[in-house]
Amino acid sequence: MTLASPSDFQAPQQSSPDQGGPRGLQPEGWLRYLSFSLDHKVIGLQYMVCGFLFYFLGGALAGVIRTELASPISDFVSRETYNEVLTLHGTVMIFLWIVPVVNGAFGNYLIPFYVGARDMAFPRLNAVAFWLIPPAGILLISSYFIKGGAAQSGWTAYPPLSLTTPALGQVIWIISVLLLGGSSIFGGINFIATILKLRRPGLKMMQLPMYCWAMLGTSILVVLSTPVLAGTLILLSFDIIAHTGFFNPALGGNVVVYQHLFWFYSHPAVYIMVLPAFGLVSEILPVHARKPLFGYTTMVYSIIAIVVLGLVVWAHHMFTSGTPPWMRLFFTIATSFIAVPTGIKFFNWLATLWQGKIALNSAILFACAFIVNFVFGGITGVALAQVPFDIHVHDTYFVVGHFHYIVYGGTVFIIFSAVYHWYPKFTGRMLDEHLGRLHFLLTFIGFNLCFAPQHWLGLNGMPRRVAEYDPSFTTLNQVSSVGALMMAVSTLPFLINVVVSAFRGEVAGDNPWKALTPEWLTSSPPPVENWIGEAPLVTHPYGYGVPADRLDLQMVTAEQIWSDPKP
Amino acid sequence: MTSLTSETGDLAQISGEVDIAGQGHGEPEHGGHADARLFGLATFLVADGMTFAGFFAAYLTFRAVNPLPENSSYELELLLPSINTLLLVLSSFTFHRAGRGLLRGEGLACRRWLVITAALGLAFLAGQMVEYFNLPFGLTDNLFASTFYALTGFHGLHVTLGVICILIVWWQTRSAGRIKASAPFGLEAAELYWHFVDGIWLVLYGILYLL
Numbered sequence: 001m002t003l004a005s006p007s008d009f010q011a012p013q014q015s016s017p018d019q020g021g022p023r024g025l026q027p028e029g030w031l032r033y034l035s036f037s038l039d040h041k042v043i044g045l046q047y048m049v050c051g052f053l054f055y056f057l058g059g060a061l062a063g064v065i066r067t068e069l070a071s072p073i074s075d076f077v078s079r080e081t082y083n084e085v086l087t088l089h090g091t092v093m094i095f096l097w098i099v100p101v102v103n104g105a106f107g108n109y110l111i112p113f114y115v116g117a118r119d120m121a122f123p124r125l126n127a128v129a130f131w132l133i134p135p136a137g138i139l140l141i142s143s144y145f146i147k148g149g150a151a152q153s154g155w156t157a158y159p160p161l162s163l164t165t166p167a168l169g170q171v172i173w174i175i176s177v178l179l180l181g182g183s184s185i186f187g188g189i190n191f192i193a194t195i196l197k198l199r200r201p202g203l204k205m206m207q208l209p210m211y212c213w214a215m216l217g218t219s220i221l222v223v224l225s226t227p228v229l230a231g232t233l234i235l236l237s238f239d240i241i242a243h244t245g246f247f248n249p250a251l252g253g254n255v256v257v258y259q260h261l262f263w264f265y266s267h268p269a270v271y272i273m274v275l276p277a278f279g280l281v282s283e284i285l286p287v288h289a290r291k292p293l294f295g296y297t298t299m300v301y302s303i304i305a306i307v308v309l310g311l312v313v314w315a316h317h318m319f320t321s322g323t324p325p326w327m328r329l330f331f332t333i334a335t336s337f338i339a340v341p342t343g344i345k346f347f348n349w350l351a352t353l354w355q356g357k358i359a360l361n362s363a364i365l366f367a368c369a370f371i372v373n374f375v376f377g378g379i380t381g382v383a384l385a386q387v388p389f390d391i392h393v394h395d396t397y398f399v400v401g402h403f404h405y406i407v408y409g410g411t412v413f414i415i416f417s418a419v420y421h422w423y424p425k426f427t428g429r430m431l432d433e434h435l436g437r438l439h440f441l442l443t444f445i446g447f448n449l450c451f452a453p454q455h456w457l458g459l460n461g462m463p464r465r466v467a468e469y470d471p472s473f474t475t476l477n478q479v480s481s482v483g484a485l486m487m488a489v490s491t492l493p494f495l496i497n498v499v500v501s502a503f504r505g506e507v508a509g510d511n512p513w514k515a516l517t518p519e520w521l522t523s524s525p526p527p528v529e530n531w532i533g534e535a536p537l538v539t540h541p542y543g544y545g546v547p548a549d550r551l552d553l554q555m556v557t558a559e560q561i562w563s564d565p566k567p
Numbered sequence: 568m569t570s571l572t573s574e575t576g577d578l579a580q581i582s583g584e585v586d587i588a589g590q591g592h593g594e595p596e597h598g599g600h601a602d603a604r605l606f607g608l609a610t611f612l613v614a615d616g617m618t619f620a621g622f623f624a625a626y627l628t629f630r631a632v633n634p635l636p637e638n639s640s641y642e643l644e645l646l647l648p649s650i651n652t653l654l655l656v657l658s659s660f661t662f663h664r665a666g667r668g669l670l671r672g673e674g675l676a677c678r679r680w681l682v683i684t685a686a687l688g689l690a691f692l693a694g695q696m697v698e699y700f701n702l703p704f705g706l707t708d709n710l711f712a713s714t715f716y717a718l719t720g721f722h723g724l725h726v727t728l729g730v731i732c733i734l735i736v737w738w739q740t741r742s743a744g745r746i747k748a749s750a751p752f753g754l755e756a757a758e759l760y761w762h763f764v765d766g767i768w769l770v771l772y773g774i775l776y777l778l
Contacts, residue, residue: 117600121600121603122603122604122607125607185611185614188610188614189607189610189611189614193603193606193607193610194603196603196606197600197601197603197606198600198601198603223613223614223617224613224614224617225617226614227614227615227616227618227621228617228620228621230618230621231618231621231622231625232621232625234717234721235622235625235717242706242707243707244706244717245707245710246629246710246713246714246717251707251710252633252635252636252710253629253633253710254628254629254632254633257625257628257629257632260624261621261624261625264621
């Protein structure tokens with residue numbers, strides 16, 4: 001038997017350049033990205049750029065935090081300003097960067113390709129969901145400049161603090177988060193409908209790329225949990241504006257009820273941030289290791305398990321809120337259980353890489369670093385799930401270290417990996433590998449330098465959300481701040497790369513990675529209708545390393561699998 | 568074998584394929600893909616239901632855990648809310664009649680049932696207003712009062728939106744309108760929403776008034 005090679009296949013005749021929206025009178029070229037486009041690819045990139053802008057803003061806010069924390073006294077900004085900065089940092093990073101990018105950017109761009117559709121199920125809803133984000137973000141930022149300043153109660157907005165700090169900033173925060181939650185829900189509805197209803201004829205659920213399953217699970221979480229946050233914040237706003245007493249003990253209310261309602265959303269929120277990243281890494285690893293994804297069926301069941309369990313573990317954020325012992329017992333056990341499907345996925349990724357022909361490019365470097373970072377973050381998570389341990393480290397820097405390992409070391413690393421992987425598809429040009437490796441090195445070292453010491457700080461009692469701390473914590477805080485500086489610097493090679501490569505990068509061709517998923521079986525960038533002619537039916541999206549005569553080529557034409565970009 | 572040559576580069580064709588204008592094409596062939604709009608609405612109603620679920624959970628927890636002040640109680644007058652419940656349940660049946668009328672081509676019957684449904688909805692809202700005026704407590708009096716107004720108010724907002732939708736559907740079922748037997752989505756969507764609002768009310772009535 002002979003192995004298929006690229007020279008066996010001819011480059012297909014492609015393609016019309018992206019012609020803008022289907023209505024004819026749409027703006028052309030880059031102006032499309034500032035318009036109310038209905039094209040999922042345009043919307044996806046709108047989410048991407050908008051998300052990255054908010055990432056830089058959130059990063060600048062982090063820079064303020066780490067500059068303040070480089071010394072034990074509050075000498076850089078006032079304490080109130082520090083509170084506003086940390087609140088905005090968390091809120092911006094979660095609602096304006098991670099959730100929009102892993103769901104809205106990659107989801108909207110890729111899902112129609114993966115199900116074999118020309119667009120999402122509801123293109124207008126898609127555009128509305130995106131265009132809610134810039135105004136909501138601007139509204140949130142504007143709260144910093146008003147009398148009384150921005151909200152100061154953290155992204156968690158616990159009463160009574162959120163009821164006693166300046167009201168206008170808090171109300172603006174609530175409105176902004178309600179808009180962003182609405183955007184997220186609209187997106188979730190769109191993904192569920194697209195994945196379940198718009199699949200190309202002949203394409204079965206268990207033949208879909210894993211990212212589809214991840215987005216389906218994520219969207220179910222979005223639809224079930226985000227509305228509860230919306231309701232809670234509406235009640236909180238009533239307390240602030242109308243002086244009702246839902247969460248105000250002085251008026252007969254209950255602060256713990258707020259926490260339950262808040263965390264009912266906010267725990268699934270962390271899966272909303274990480275599950276799509278799991279899906280993306282499941283797409284990236286097989287391509288660059290030239291091996292099928294290991295354990296497809298188990299990966300699907302793991303996603304389902306994470307979705308179900310993710311809805312019943314929220315009170316592990318409340319072990320020190322006076323929750324009764326029986327409640328803490330239940331949530332400790334359920335939270336420990338959720339480590340199992342996550343661990344299964346982790347080992348499946350390792351098995352995917354095992355004995356693969358791994359190309360050491362920027363995409364795979366970030367993906368492998370994700371695996372390392374996520375293991376640490378996951379293990380500290382299992383530790384935090386145990387009540388006796390959590391009682392000591394709750395609200396300390398141990399928790400801050402844990403979740404940054406998951407969200408930054410996990411999801412953000414995957415976002416970078418995904419950018420290096422899909423940029424050629426989005427733009428038709430390759431990113432520069434030298435700058436990519438510099439970006440990777442600075443990010444990986446800077447990130448670990450910043451967040452690893454925080455575990456020690458937390459174990460030794462440094463609380464979170466403070467501008468001043470005991471002087472014995474100074475050295476490690478300074479190390480952490482140097483790491484943060486390195487992370488800030490690491491953005492530069494990335495930014496230069498992304499901008500310059502759009503004009504001067506090597507032409508990518510249709511399929512520079514020789515990948516098998518449907519988005520690579522069309523031009524880079526794709527035409528407005530995604531493919532010229534019928535959508536390809538890809539029954540084996542992970543058919544790598546399989547000899548040509550054993551690969552099911554009946555449905556996928558040979559010309560479509562390989563295209564030779566160089567003449 | 569799939570073909571790589573373009574069947575047509577005609578943008579109007581592509582526009583028709585993805586059915587962006589959304590003119591109610593139910594058949595899969597016509598839009599190029601299945602009509603997922605009712606499914607999308609159902610998913611949205613799950614989300615909306617979860618908002619109410621959060622409110623219900625809060626209310627039940629408050630009842631279990633937070634004592635009311637001395638001079639207040641959970642007792643409510645039952646007559647008006649019970650009549651309101653009957654009105655709303657009836658309106659779901661009348662809306663269903665309207666839908667049947669549309670699909671059978673009986674435009675006049677359909678429109679009459681729509682008017683009756685809207686009238687029942689308005690009567691429900693009027694009943695709520697009367698009840699609000701006659702209640703002995705205000706929004707901020709105590710936790711039960713606040714939750715009562717928040718829950719019934721949020722529901723009332725949904726009923727109001729529903730009545731507006733019924734009136735829009737009534738307008739679009741005129742002979743020159745966009746809703747017809749071959750394109751019933753507008754009415755079906757409004758009907759599903761209305762049944763949802765009715766269902767929420769039944770839960771609300773049960774836990775606020777009967778419990």
